[in-house]
Amino acid sequence: MIEESSSIPTNGSSIELTTQGLSVPNYPIIPYIRGDGIGTDVTPVMLKVVDAAVAKAYDGKKKIQWFKVWAGDEAVAKNHSELSEDEIKEIPPDERQKLYLPDETVAVIRKHLVAIKGPLTTPVGGGIRSLNVALRKVLDLYACVRPVRHIGTPAPVKRPQDLDIVFFRENTEDVYAGIEWRAGTPAAKKVINWLEQEMGVTSIRFTEMCGIGVKPVSEQGSKRLIRAAIEYAIKNNRTSVTMAHKGNIMKFTEGAFRDWGYEVGEQYAQIITEQALFETYGGTVPSGKIVLKDRIADQFFQQMLLRPTEYDVVATLNLNGDYMSDAAAAQVGGLGVAPGANINYKTGCAVFEATHGTAPKHAGKNRVNPGSIILSASEMLQYMGWNEAARLILSGIKGAISSKLVTYDLERQMEGATLLSCSQFGDEIISNMQEGK
Ligand code: NAD
Numbered sequence: 111m112i113e114e115s116s117s118i119p120t121n122g123s124s125i126e127l128t129t130q131g132l133s134v135p136n137y138p139i140i141p142y143i144r145g146d147g148i149g150t151d152v153t154p155v156m157l158k159v160v161d162a163a164v165a166k167a168y169d170g171k172k173k174i175q176w177f178k179v180w181a182g183d184e185a186v187a188k189n190h191s192e193l194s195e196d197e198i199k200e201i202p203p204d205e206r207q208k209l210y211l212p213d214e215t216v217a218v219i220r221k222h223l224v225a226i227k228g229p230l231t232t233p234v235g236g237g238i239r240s241l242n243v244a245l246r247k248v249l250d251l252y253a254c255v256r257p258v259r260h261i262g263t264p265a266p267v268k269r270p271q272d273l274d275i276v277f278f279r280e281n282t283e284d285v286y287a288g289i290e291w292r293a294g295t296p297a298a299k300k301v302i303n304w305l306e307q308e309m310g311v312t313s314i315r316f317t318e319m320c321g322i323g324v325k326p327v328s329e330q331g332s333k334r335l336i337r338a339a340i341e342y343a344i345k346n347n348r349t350s351v352t353m354a355h356k357g358n359i360m361k362f363t364e365g366a367f368r369d370w371g372y373e374v375g376e377q378y379a380q381i382i383t384e385q386a387l388f389e390t391y392g393g394t395v396p397s398g399k400i401v402l403k404d405r406i407a408d409q410f411f412q413q414m415l416l417r418p419t420e421y422d423v424v425a426t427l428n429l430n431g432d433y434m435s436d437a438a439a440a441q442v443g444g445l446g447v448a449p450g451a452n453i454n455y456k457t458g459c460a461v462f463e464a465t466h467g468t469a470p471k472h473a474g475k476n477r478v479n480p481g482s483i484i485l486s487a488s489e490m491l492q493y494m495g496w497n498e499a500a501r502l503i504l505s506g507i508k509g510a511i512s513s514k515l516v517t518y519d520l521e522r523q524m525e526g527a528t529l530l531s532c533s534q535f536g537d538e539i540i541s542n543m544q545e546g547k
Contacts, residue, residue, distance in 0.1 A: 122175030125223045125494065127458035132223070134494045136172045141218050145228020146182040147468025152480035153228040155536035159480075159503060160487045162540040167498040177222070179215040182230040182241060186210060195234055203237030211241050216248055219461065226462040226490055228483060231470075239288065242463070246281050249459050251452035252331065253338045254279040256435040256465070257489060258442060261481075261504070262511035264523040265443030273418035273442050276348070278339040279431025281452060283331045284363075286428040290323035298322050327363035327427065329370050336371040338455045339425035343400050344380055350395070351381075353404040354426040354434060367427055368404045375402040407434075414438060446519055447481030449489050462490040476531045479517040481507060484539065502543040509542025510535060 122139040125132055144153045157176060164172055180188055186198070186209050198206060210233045219225045230241040238244070245251070256277040260270040291298035301322045305311040314320060336353065343351050357365030375381040384403040387393060395401055405413065407430050414421060414437070426434060439448040446466060453460040464483035472478045484503060491500035510516065514527040515538045521527040530538060 119175035119177055122177075124221060125458070127223065132458055132494065134496070136168075137175050138224070138494070139175045139177050139222050140490075141177045141179045141215075141222050141225040143179055143181045143215070143225070143227035143230070144184060145464065145468065146184065146231040147229060147470045147473040148466075148478045149182075149228025149230070149464070149468060150474055151472075151476055151478055151532045152464060152483045155480040155533055156226070156483045156487050159484050159506070159536050159539050160491070160499070163488075163491070163499040163502040163506070163543060164496065166543055167496070167502055167545075172496065172499075177218065179218050179225075181211050181215050181227070181245075183210075185212055185215070199234055206233060207238050207241075207244055209233075210238075211244050211248075216245070219245075220249060220457075220459060223458045224460050224462075224490060224494060226483070226487055227464070229464050229466060229468045231468050245461060246452050249452075249454060249461070250282065250457070251454050251459065251461060252280065252282050253335055253453045253455065254281045254431060254435075255342075255451045255453055255489075256431075256439070257449060258435065258438040258444065260442040261444060261447070261485075262508050263443035263447065263520060265441065267415070267441055270442040273414070273421075273438060275414070275418070275421050275438055276342065276346075276423050277431055277435040277438070278335055278342070278423065278425045279435060280331060280335045280425075280427050282428075283326050283328060284428035285323055285325045286432075287324070287326050289326070290321065293319045293321040325360070325363050327367055329366070332367045332370045332427075333374050334456070336367075336374045336425045338453070339423050340374065340378055340381065340400070340402070341455070343423045344378070348400065348422045350401040350403060350420075350422040351375075352410070352421055352424045353402075354407050354410040354424055354430055355404060356407045356430070357404075358406055364407075364427060371404070371425065372402065410434070411437065415441065443523075446479055447485060449482060449485035451486060451489055451493070453493075460490070460493055462486040462493075476533055477518055478532055479519050480532050480536055481517075484536070498545070502545065503539070505545075506539035506541075506543040509544065510538040513538070513542070 119139050122137040123135045125134050125138050190209055232240045259274045291301055302317050339351050353368050353371045355364040355368045357368045380400050381402045382399050384401055387401050439445045448465050450465040451460055451462040463486055466482055488500045488503040514524050515530055516527055517530055517535050521529045
């Protein structure tokens with residue numbers, strides 16, 4: 111098992127953002143949050159797999175200097191072991207949140223730009239939504255990037271390999287902004303009165319006992335997300351960016367998202383619209399061009415299932431993105447092992463994460479699947495430009511799965527599979543790493 115380092119590594123340096131993009135030293139300091147529950151199982155395995163991939167790819171010329179930082183239950187146990195659970199619940203939410211997500215941890219991630227984390231428990235007591243949401247908010251990580259592709263896991267569709275989509279889900283706006291009032295409260299009644307009396311709203315069907323939520327969608331928030339999706343498509347030789355939205359119904363939020371997206375597209379020489387694709391290019395995407403198109407959300411769900419090869423990079427708002435990325439991951443049989451990252455492309459700050467939770471009943475048993483955080487680490491290496499190491503990890507995972515040497519969650523779905531522990535699966539990934547695969 112890898113030793114956990116909690117002091118700042120002395121032989122590494124920070125990743126920085128320059129006008130040319132990320133500048134990654136050969137010995138970058140990367141902060142990591144171990145995570146609660148099964149974070150104790152999966153995170154050390156991830157560290158070992160990443161170190162092995164980097165060593166194999168660069169023969170010792172590059173090496174990550176891991177820097178352990180605290181968050182979640184682990185942060186409270188380390189810094190406030192004197193407090194009981196009841197005492198913690200009494201602390202006002204803003205202060206309580208800092209016990210679980212210390213300012214120091216946020217500052218270290220902000221300084222070093224790229225970090226990776228295991229799952230975190232939502233803290234006890236009311237008033238705190240989730241530490242993941244708090245981290246995204248405080249670092250303004252506006253793009254939730256979820257690549258979904260088939261890695262050999264058992265899947266419910268005939269051709270799971272046809273789906274290869276990278277979702278860019280807006281992370282800071284939409285109905286997820288948390289602006290809502292409970293039915294029957296004075297605040298909800300006040301908002302309803304204001305809507306009816308001052309804003310001329312007549313369409314609230316039942317005004318008694320009616321909860322109210324607000325859906326903010328801004329030009330700035332939409333454009334920065336769609337720009338990130340387009341630039342990703344350009345950098346990674348993708349052929350299309352699809353804006354999935356419900357603009358036929360929600361014209362000034364979802365519809366505006368689409369319209370602002372087309373405005374962003376006009377700024378790129380590489381972008382052509384679907385109309386231009388058929389009218390000017392006869393339906394074949396010319397080399398070096400990327401088609402910017404849009405689909406109504408329900409139609410997109412159907413087509414993702416029926417014609418997945420037509421979709422490549424997808425930009426969408428927060429709620430749509432939540433459903434779509436999970437549905438896509440389920441379609442390729444990879445929901446439990448899907449990778450994810452939250453990124454601010456302007457500051458360069460990016461936090462890669464396991465997308466599952468802390469699964470407390472499995473914690474500390476060395477039995478769960480470390481695939482999600484390991485695939486997220488592979489995405490992190492790609493973000494850093496260490497593509498050779500990223501590819502080695504992917505080849506290792508695919509190799510282990512195709513040999514049917516897997517953890518319990520996959521073993522029970524694969525005929526003739528051999529059951530491995532979490533750490534054995536990590537070792538199997540390492541021994542299956544192959545260049546050029
Ligand atoms: P969960 O993902 O923790 O677990 C649900 C079930 O999925 C588990 O019982 C287990 O059967 C399976 N599972 C999850 N991860 C697995 C893995 N790596 N390998 C094999 N099987 C796995 O979801 P939950 O029970 O709803 O949430 C538990 C806690 O996690 C809550 O406190 C919640 O707030 C938190 N959570 C954190 C994150 C995050 O940090 N990103 C995400 C979701 C939930």
